[in-house]
Amino acid sequence: MSSKQIKHPGRRLLVLLVVIAIGYAALALGAATHRTSMTPGLALDLEGGTQIILTPTTTDGSTITDEDVQQAIEIIRQRVDASGVAEAQISRQGGQNIVVALPGQPSQETLELVRTSAVLYFRPVIRIIQGSATAIAQAQNQYLAKAAASASASPQASDAATQDATSAPASEPAQEPTPQATAVPTVTAEQVAQTYADVNQDGTISSDPLPATSDDHSSDEWITEQMIYDAYMTDCTAADNLTGVSQDPSKAVISCAKDGSGATYILGPADIAGTDISRASSGLETTSQGTTTNKWVVSLEFDKKGTDEFAAVSKRLLAYRDAAAASASTTTQTGSTDSQKARFAIVLDGLTLMASGFSSDVTTPITDGRVQISGSFTQAQANTLANQLSFGSLPLTFTVQSEQQISATLGIEQLRHGLIAGLVGFLLIIVYLAWQYRGLAVVAVTSLVAAAGVTYLAIALLSWAMGYRLSLAGVAGLIISIGITMDSFIIYFERIRDEVRHGRTLVAAVDEGWSHARQTIIVSDAVNLLAAVVLYFLAVGGVQGFAFTLGV
Template sequence: MAQPTRRHRPLRSLIILGGLVLALFGSLLAGSRWSDASLTPKLALDLEGGTQIILQPVTENDEEVTPETISEAIAVIRQRVDSSGVAEAEITSQGGRNIVVALPGRPDAETLALVRTSAQMELRPVLTVSGPAPVEDPAEADPAADPAATAAPTDGEPAAADAAATPAADAAATPAPAPEAAATPAPTETAAPSDEPGKEAPDNASDLTYYATPKVQADFAALDCTDPANLTGGVQGPADRALVTCDPDGTAKYLLGPVEIQGTNIANATSGLEVTQTGATTNNWVVNMELDGEGTRIFRDTTTRLQALTQPQNQFAMVLDGLVISAPSLATGVIISDGKAQISGDFTRETAATLASQLNFGALPLTFEVQSEEQISATLGAEQLEKGLIAGLIGLGLVVVYSLFQYRALGLVTVASLIAAGVLTFGVISVLSWTQGYRLSLPGVAGLIVAIGITADSFIVYFERIRDELRDGRTLQAAVDKGWERARQTILASDAVNFLAAIVLYLLAVGGVRGFAFTLGLTTIIDLVVVFLFTHPLMLLLARTKFFGEGHPLSGLDRRRLGGTAPRYAGRGRVVSAGNAGTASLESTSEPKVPVTAGVGGSGQTIAQRRAAAAAAARTTEPGPDAAAPDPSPGDGAAEPTSGRTEGNEH
């Protein structure tokens, strides 16, 4: 029973690729007209230039600014810049005292303000915690996202009573409409929620009824912590009001009460392994925080109040630069009266050291003074870019020349595939530059140049597999199918290794090397897209043409040039004829098979095959057991045989 033939639809693959290209450049055209998109990728600092700001950290009491403080200040500024969407920014330390911030292009005033703004540390009580996603209707939200539904009572009354009092107070404060206005249709717009508290004065800093006004609750419900724009920090909020904010990772959002302890009240913070009351050291990493005299007094009152509350109101949040870096809960029955707190949790050595560094940074009343602000050019980068592009064009030209010399007309498929990969790469980088703020740096250009060799290597593997199948006697259409089955695994394995190397390099490297790793990984994915959706479908179409299908000498698929016209020995006495379209023909004879291999040795046979052929020829000339002996001639001096006896044997 014949095997069912596989249906190929190369046109569908080419249409999918064409649709992808149209979608990329169509979105760019639409974005350039109705948004701030550009038809070309944005360039990084080394290729375009930008703005350089030199900041000098200054303390109020002329305290020493340590290198650790400088490093933490750089981390805070980097968090702001990265979350604002500015890519390829360079933030470094200069002389151990100053911070140099270089932003590519012309940053807007908001980004420059984020760089200049000082970072402060605050300790606030937690009122409510929920997931990072926004809630359209706070009334229909999950109870964890509704502050009034989850809060524990703070003044001895049920939380439901406090929540019910808020709308009533708003309704009483709203004036009744005039009689003539009653006939007028009511406007469809919803009135802004009130920011008036539900009572005249708070009982304490955890009083949810007072601080969670309708406006605060609406802001909390609408906050989207998955949006990087809400993770920039730099917004402290009023010290005597509630604060709605996120954590730096965007995994949770918080509704916090007013500031109870300033960062300047933190005397010291260290990290280390936990030591029990008996003096034993465990394997758990903790952070030890010590407060000054004023902080100790306030924290004693705070922990006493938090002990009477339930989760999450028994937590206090450490807010650095407007974002919650940690929100530990108070252990049951613990009241910290000596100002020495131990923060434990799922800490590692690195995370514990980071938190301790952040607390020490917040302990300093640190401000940034702008020493200088100037525009920097990209003269050196432009020169390097020009040389890099020349090197890339030379490499691309050599690949094209080699492909045409080695594969003749088949090399045009390589050229077309490289063009398709280049168009896709340009479109993807342009879209990422528009939507994600990506900027192309000089190391990124180097990654694009390296990608030329990676992409060409995939085509060479595929073409050589097709040639091998033609040498085996298959037709071009069968060779394209069989060669694709074998080459596909090799291409996938090779690109997987390249992509894994790009991921490791991106995670471990810093600075411009990450730009190289990013473009290397991106072009590796595009290489697979082009091979699967362009090169292979194009070869299926070319196999149906007369020029390539019949093996024209200029097609690069001529069997005579490939050494595939002679019969091929397939083992076990089988000889494959090149004209049988890849089907093996067995010699139906009782004589031993003489294997033939084209192009091996001077006679077209291997040494073992020649020996087998000689042995077979010797066996054909050897007399069989029933063969008659030749008649000797009398003149040869041989004795004539007698009947049944030999003379000289008688007795």
């Protein structure tokens, strides 16, 4: 009885076929649900895409250096790569302009990563204004019109309603008059802003700092009545106010909520800069009990400087929160409360992402530099914010000079020619194998077809899962891999020939030939894989696509 273990190659083939079938079934299911396609995505040279030209500027008017532009290019490339977009081209044009070409139809989140400089600051909240003076005036006028239409009270009651409407917020309308008013009073946005901004009620809007009880960045001494007036006159639902602006981090500013809710914030000078963040990542929230929720959050870790700054800031904000809770402080229509000043605004490119305080379970200052940002994030929004913060702020701010669709540089015709070249090479290999190895050519061709099917499946799945796009250079890598695969078969078949010449039977020669050829084949494939890996990490653009498919 032979001591050799009985082999079952049929089982291995069956497992391979099952795996391939499952892969193609998953791909077909994705195509049926319109989440992917049965064909891989194509790169810029074969499909075209979107081109954005960015013009750099500096906030202080300083000279733009070559190092600044090169650093900006690297950061933009990192952001695009992290968003899952492959085969993007980022280059320099005309000395300073940066050209970003993205294949296909990039998502809005990816375009936002390219357009924005991601200048992030953590600023203290001084005032929160829910709605512009225009919106408040409209709400008050609607109420007054409704009251006048159903008026039955005396003219004195109607006059009182008019006076109250100009001095009370829209959320607290004046007492409804009796329905006898004959004229409909109106309130202008300027009147509303004047009423709210005139803190000392002297009838004028001053540009002098407000009286302050503290000297920190949350203090009223940083703002004026004029700033409050301007904040109320700012419509934060208008598209022009949601594009982002460059702001001086050393001064108090007016900032709109980025989500377009209409909230306006008056913020103090920046306490912490985004450059003090050492790491940012997105994920599902994990509670203190260790359970995972379905809420997306962004986790931050500060460097040494940021950790020290955040410890001081958290101590100050917790003091405001505790003071508000102890005194149950309220506010007049023009004042701010400690509860508002206990909030911390995260400002990205001049727009407020959120302005929230610490949760109730935080009772002591945060000294380890680890912060978790929570909000109504979607997965895409959390990933976008984490990517922006992970790669730091750009050294420059950019103006989008142009954004347009571009056509393919080569086109489908070139892809067809490349595939024809690959098919011709494949047929020549079949002819050579049939001439040299007769029946063994059937085995080689069958194996090659199976390998081609697996490779195509891998490329299509990677295009779905990771955004990979096939370029003409990638097609060249696939064609060369055919030759490399055939090289392995030729080495194996020559070893079988040698064993047959030495008197072994064909069955014995197959086993013995493989044991001798295996090491050579593995070393050859390892060298090719190593070359592909090195080429992928050292090159950019189309060369990376060639290296990727060669490695696959």
